[in-house]
Amino acid sequence: MSFFKIVVLIAATIALFSFINNQEDEDDGNYFVPEKTTIVAFGDSITKGYRVDDNASYPAQLSNLLHTNVINAGISGEDTSRGLLRLPSVLKKYKPNILILCEGGNDILRGQDLRKTKENLAQMIQLAQKQHIFVILVGVPKLDILRVTTASFYEDLAAQFHVPLADDILQTIVNDDTLKIDDVHPNAKGYTLLSKKIAEIVTNQYIDLNI
Template sequence: MKRLKTIVALGDSLTEGFGIPAEASFPSVLQSLLRSRGHNVSIINQGLSGDTAWGGKKRLDRYLANKPRPDAVIVELGANDAIQFTDPWDVEATLDSILQRLTELEIPFLLTGMKMLLPADADYTEAFESIYPKLAERYDPVFYPFFLEGAFGDPALTLEDGIHPNIRGTARIAESVLPFAEELLARIP
C-alpha cells in the first residue's frame, strides 16, 4: 500500500464547510474523491469561519511548528479580506509570506484564487483579483484560479447568503479541484 500522504486544507469558512455537515465540507469530499481514485491521503480541515489571510498565516505558523509536517498544503484564503476591503497589497504580502514559508520548507502547495464576492469599485476589484495570478507566477504552485468556480452565483449550489456553497456546491467545487489535487499529490517527493 502507498504511504499515507497528509494534506492540510488551510482556509476560511469556504474550506471549513460553513452551514453544512462536516462530512460534506470541501476537505472531506475531496479526500473521498482522491481515495476513490486510489490515493492514500488524509486531508486535515484547517478552515476557520471568518478567517483572513493574516489569521491563516498565524494558524499555519503554529501548525508547521509541529512534527511531522504535512506533505502538502491547500491554501484557500482571501475571501474575508475582500469582503472587509483590506488593502490588496497587505493581502498579497501576507499570502506571499505563507507561500514563501511553504517553499522554504519544500512543502508543495495548491493555491486557490479568489474573486470579489461583493460589489466593489473597479480599481479595488482589479487590484484584489490580480493578487493570485501574480503569486502563481512568482511561486509556480499548483494553481486553481477561482475556488468557487461553478458554484458562486448559482442559487441551487449556495446557501441563502449566495456565497457559501451548500452540499451540492461543495461537491461541485471538490470535483473541479480534483485534478489539481492529483497534480499536488504528484509533487510530493
C-alpha cells in the same frame, strides 16, 4: 399499458440509474495521490464548511476522493493576517505533503488593503515551500464592475511562486444560486465541485518536493 411493458420500463429505468451511478464511481476513481500523503486544507469558513455537515465540507469530500488524510484547518472569519500567524503551528503539527491555501475572502469582504492580502498570502506560500510542501492556491472571487470574478492577485501569486491555481471554481459557484448557501458560501453540491476540482489538480500536478 400492459403488465409486461411496465416491467420492461421499470427494468430499463433501474439499468439507467445503475449506469449513471457507475459512471460517477468511475469518475471518482480517476483521482489519485500517493499512499500516505497528508494534505492540510487551510483557510476560513469556505474551508471549514459553513452551515453544512462536516462530511459535506470540501476537505471531507476531498479525502474520500483521494483516499488519503485531509486535515480541515479552516477557521470561520479568519483574514490573511491572522492566517499568516496561525499557519506555522499548523504546518509544524501536521507536517503535510500538500497545503491547499484558500484565504482572502474576509479581507475582500471587509474592504481591507488587498496589497497587504497579497503580501500575506505570498508569505504563507513561501513558508510552506521552504518546508518542501507542495502548495495549491484557491482563487477567491470579488465584485468587480458589477460582476463577480476571481481577484487578479491570485493569478499573480501562482505565477510568481509556480504553484497550481484553482482560479475559477469559486467564481463559478458564487455565480450559480444552485451551488451556494448564501452570497459567498458553497452548499454541499458546490463543495462537491470544489473538491473534485482540487482532486483533479492533485492528481495531475502534485510532485513530492521531498524526493
